[in-house]
Amino acid sequence: MTSRITHSPLVESDLDQISDYFANEGLDLAIRFSDAVADTEQALLKMPEMGVLRQYNAPELSGVRMILVNGFRNYMIFYLPTDYGIHVVRVLHGARDLEALFE
Secondary structure, eight states: OOOOEEEOOOHHHHHHHHHHHHHOHHHHHHHHHHHHHHHHHHHHOTTTTOOOOOOOOOOGGOOOOEEETTTTTEEEEEEEOSSSSSEEEEEEEEEEEEHHOOO
8 A cells, every 4th residue: 555645734724824934035945845844744654653752632642743844943744653654733833832732
């Protein structure tokens, strides 16, 4: 079976907001960020356990892991390893109140 990446609906909003922010700095930066997220996700497909296990109170987040976006150390991908690949839960900047977002 082919491994695949799925995104929660919030991920699309996260990526749109971050890309819009970077586009204000320059379209090349926004494209580089998008490519870096895709590259990081592809690496996770090969080794889904490489992210750091995180602990949150919400039961649906049991087993969630976090990894930094390649080349964008302030941005993190939160994901769950699954039987079919990975399910990305959020893509966030590290300055956000992560505890409040994952309650």
